[in-house]
Amino acid sequence: MAKNAAQIIVEVLESAGVKHIYGVVGDTLNFVIDAISKSSIEWVHTRHEEVGAFAAGAESYVSGVLTGCAGSCGPGSLHLINGVYEAHRSRIPMVVIASQMETMTLGTDMPQEVDFKKVYADCSVFCEQVHNAEQARRMAVLACQAAVSRQGPAVLILPVDISKTEIKDEVPYSVHFPKPVRRPNDAELKQAAEIIAQGKKVGIYAGMGSEGAHELLLSLAKKLNAPIAHTSRAKDFVEYDNPYNVGMTGLLGVSSGFHMMNSCDTLLLLGADFAWGQFYPQHAKIIQIDRDASRLGRRHPVTLGLEGDVIPSLEALLPMLADRSDDVFLKECLKEREKTVVELAAKEQPGNTGAIHPEYLAKLLDQYADDDALVTGDVGSAMVWLLRHFKSNGKRRTLTSLRHGTMANAMPMALGLKKAYPQRQVISISGDGGLAMLMGDLLTIHQEDLPIKIVVLNNSSLNFVELEMKTEGLLNNYTDLKNPSFAAIGQAIGITGIEVTKPQDLEKAVQDFLACPGAAILDVHTNRYELIMPPTVTIDNVVGMATYTTKAVLGGRFKDAVDLMKNAIKTVV
Numbered sequence: 001m002a003k004n005a006a007q008i009i010v011e012v013l014e015s016a017g018v019k020h021i022y023g024v025v026g027d028t029l030n031f032v033i034d035a036i037s038k039s040s041i042e043w044v045h046t047r048h049e050e051v052g053a054f055a056a057g058a059e060s061y062v063s064g065v066l067t068g069c070a071g072s073c074g075p076g077s078l079h080l081i082n083g084v085y086e087a088h089r090s091r092i093p094m095v096v097i098a099s100q101m102e103t104m105t106l107g108t109d110m111p112q113e114v115d116f117k118k119v120y121a122d123c124s125v126f127c128e129q130v131h132n133a134e135q136a137r138r139m140a141v142l143a144c145q146a147a148v149s150r151q152g153p154a155v156l157i158l159p160v161d162i163s164k165t166e167i168k169d170e171v172p173y174s175v176h177f178p179k180p181v182r183r184p185n186d187a188e189l190k191q192a193a194e195i196i197a198q199g200k201k202v203g204i205y206a207g208m209g210s211e212g213a214h215e216l217l218l219s220l221a222k223k224l225n226a227p228i229a230h231t232s233r234a235k236d237f238v239e240y241d242n243p244y245n246v247g248m249t250g251l252l253g254v255s256s257g258f259h260m261m262n263s264c265d266t267l268l269l270l271g272a273d274f275a276w277g278q279f280y281p282q283h284a285k286i287i288q289i290d291r292d293a294s295r296l297g298r299r300h301p302v303t304l305g306l307e308g309d310v311i312p313s314l315e316a317l318l319p320m321l322a323d324r325s326d327d328v329f330l331k332e333c334l335k336e337r338e339k340t341v342v343e344l345a346a347k348e349q350p351g352n353t354g355a356i357h358p359e360y361l362a363k364l365l366d367q368y369a370d371d372d373a374l375v376t377g378d379v380g381s382a383m384v385w386l387l388r389h390f391k392s393n394g395k396r397r398t399l400t401s402l403r404h405g406t407m408a409n410a411m412p413m414a415l416g417l418k419k420a421y422p423q424r425q426v427i428s429i430s431g432d433g434g435l436a437m438l439m440g441d442l443l444t445i446h447q448e449d450l451p452i453k454i455v456v457l458n459n460s461s462l463n464f465v466e467l468e469m470k471t472e473g474l475l476n477n478y479t480d481l482k483n484p485s486f487a488a489i490g491q492a493i494g495i496t497g498i499e500v501t502k503p504q505d506l507e508k509a510v511q512d513f514l515a516c517p518g519a520a521i522l523d524v525h526t527n528r529y530e531l532i533m534p535p536t537v538t539i540d541n542v543v544g545m546a547t548y549t550t551k552a553v554l555g556g557r558f559k560d561a562v563d564l565m566k567n568a569i570k571t572v573v
Contacts, residue, residue: 005136006031006163009156010039012140013095016148016175018068020044020059020419021097022052023080026072028099028160041068044419044448046412047440049076053083054409055416057092062374062397063420066148070097073160074112081119082406084153088123089403093147093154096120100129100159116157125152133165141173148177182291183308183316192287192304193320199266199285201329202226205249208233209271209291209310214394216314218242220268225324227333229257231272232387232402239392244330246337249279252384256340260333271310275299289313344388350503355527358457360503362389362429364510365455370425371395374417378410378434380464381530382457386429408437411454415441418450425514427453432483433462439489445519446494453514454495454521456486459528466528490521499523 003011010032013021022044025033036043046052049071056069069084071077077098087094098116100106106113120127126146130139143154184192196202202224206217210230214237221228221244229249230238239245249257261267264281269288273295280286280300288302289310296305306313348363350356362385369375372395377386383400390398399417401409414428435456445452457463466479487497496516500509506524513522 001168002166003169004031004035004164004166005130005133005158006035007038008133008136008167008169009097009130009140009158009163010035010041012137012144012173012175013066013068014039014041016066016095016144018066018095020056020416021068021070022046022056022416023070023097024049024052024072024076026076026099028073028101028163029070029076029097031160031163032070032097032099032158042419044415044444046415046444048438049079050082050408051412051415051438051441051444053080053094053096054086054412055083055419056094057083057087057090058376058399058413058416059420060087060094061090061092062399062417065420066093066095066144067416068095068097070099072099073101074114077116078114078119081123082404083412084120084155085123086401086404086406086409087153088125090401091151093151095143095147096124096153096155098155098157099163100157102161103131103159104161106159116155120153120155123153124155125150126154127157128155129157130159130162133162133167136162136167137169137171137173141175144175148175181309181312183312184289184306186316188304188306189313189317189320192306192317195285195287195304196224196266196268197322199264200326201264202266202268202324203260203264203281203284203329203333204228204244204268204270205230205261205272205274206234206238206270206310207231207272207274208237210234211237211271213270213310213314214238214240214242216311216318217270218244219318220314220321223318223321223323225327225330226268227260227330227337229253229260231274232400234272235387236392236394236397240394244334246333247340248387250274250276251279252387253279254340254344254388256333256337259336263333264329269302270314273299348389350506354503355459356500356503356506356524358385358459358524358526358530359389361455361457361506361510361524361526362386364507365427365429365514366390368510368514369396369427373425373427374399374414374421375427375429376400376410376413376417377429378431379405379407380431380434380462381459381467382410382429382431382434384464385457407431408434411435411445411452412438412441414452414454415445415448415450418452419448425453426450427455427514429455429457431463432456432458432460432481432486435486436481436483442490442493442495442521449518451516451518451520453516453519454490455513456521456523457526458483458486458523459526459530461528463528463530485523486521487523490519490523496520497523499525501525 147154377383487499490497
């Protein structure tokens with residue numbers, strides 16, 4: 001039986017396990033949409049293509065199931081680009097259908113003509129155009145294969161005339177899902193064991209590549225009497241039920257994680273491509289194990305770089321290690337962790353008057369959210385409060401844009417997670433600027449009947465940007481946001497809206513919000529001047545803030561300076 005190219009491509013995606021394709025319909029997508037409507041794949045009609053790409057990436061990232069997104073010619077597929085970059089930077093498998101104009105018009109500067117091979121070359125693991133219908137199955141298989149094997153977005157450029165061309169499809173190309181075992185050879189692991197044996201203060205730093213290795217990490221830490229710090233992306237896999245945990249490090253991290261990294265003399269860097277060189281130990285021997293050898297030593301010099309997945313590498317390494325009885329360094333780091341926990345808890349108090357502390361809000365969300373909740377956070381202050389104050393337990397998942405660092409990611413990611421896990425509680429912690437940027441897709445949440453819970457940190461500012469300006473000693477300019485009532489917007493759309501302005505009202509509001517049977521928006525007026533302290537404060541930070549305070553007073557912003565100093569004192573105390 002003859003099929004058109006669009007049908008063949010959709011059939012391949014079905015066979016590869018794709019359950020959802022996100023996007024906005026358009027004329028050059030018509031035959032793809034028709035094919036999807038006759039398949040088991042569900043089309044999720046977003047209001048903006050960028051939202052569709054974010055949602056697809058989030059679904060694939062957490063579920064491990066290949067997803068797709070699609071855009072029409074020209075502007076439609078261009079709108080996908082930021083979400084595709086997010087997937088590329090985070091190594092998320094995803095198939096992107098960039099529909100194209102008719103082949104006979106390409107190269108003639110027609111309206112809406114875009115060279116998608118150039119556009120997507122920098123943010124994909126595969127990017128090819130289907131030049132004739134006979135290629136359709138083969139190219140679709142190659143795209144899926146590249147996405148799952150190279151871990152990233154695969155872009156399939158499909159001209160509309162090709163999409164509707166019918167052929168006899170008889171070539172049995174199919175997608176394969178190999179699961180190789182990667183580990184260093186025994187000689188390399190023996191060398192690693194020798195370096196570890198020489199260390200006096202051995203630490204472990206676990207990254208995203210440590211997913212599934214929780215028990216092995218604990219066994220390693222027990223054998224070496226070593227503390228474990230972790231990256232932000234590894235929080236869900238490392239933090240819970242871990243007596244050796246000393247927390248995150250990095251710009252979003254905490255002081256105990258920084259202390260371990262700064263004090264160790266030997267470090268095992270496991271599945272972590274942590275980008276910020278200033279947070280690596282400056283004088284320690286570092287053993288890095290990563291599945292991608294191109295990442296070995298690219299962030300900071302390492303003593304020994306080994307290629308392998310964390311699980312089989314640790315399984316082979318553990319028998320080569322001798323038990324260590326010296327626990328002085330471990331106890332020192334755990335004591336620092338205890339101090340950090342106390343400091344974080346002190347910031348989670350409601351206060352008596354004034355705007356609501358976002359740390360208190362994060363604490364309440366942590367307290368009342370489901371044990372297996374899926375929580376997303378906008379880049380900026382929202383992700384800081386989420387990562388620092390929302391506890392992992394082995395069932396919960398947290399997701400934000402840590403590699404790409406883009407605004408407006410939380411709500412779209414939550415949309416994708418809810419499609420993947422309709423029975424689980426999904427919470428988006430959104431900044432007011434982030435939510436406003438892609439707010440149109442609140443309509444998608446309503447249209448798709450997705451009971452997502454959206455928390456808005458309403459501080460009337462681009463808060464994280466504002467703080468960055470102040471630490472540079474600059475007056476904050478153009479960061480003010482004149483916000484509407486987000487709760488009222490939700491009500492107008494058909495989403496339950498709750499607005500909270502007083503700390504004493506927040507706990508009940510959070511409970512009511514999470515108990516709401518459908519989608520809901522919790523519009524929380526949070527303190528604009530809440531300081532986000534890094535794990536260590538440099539003299540430049542102090543000088544920058546002092547300079548800002550002086551400029552604010554001299555420029556007539558006396559109240560801003562006073563409010564900032566109040567929060568600085570609260571933070572220090």
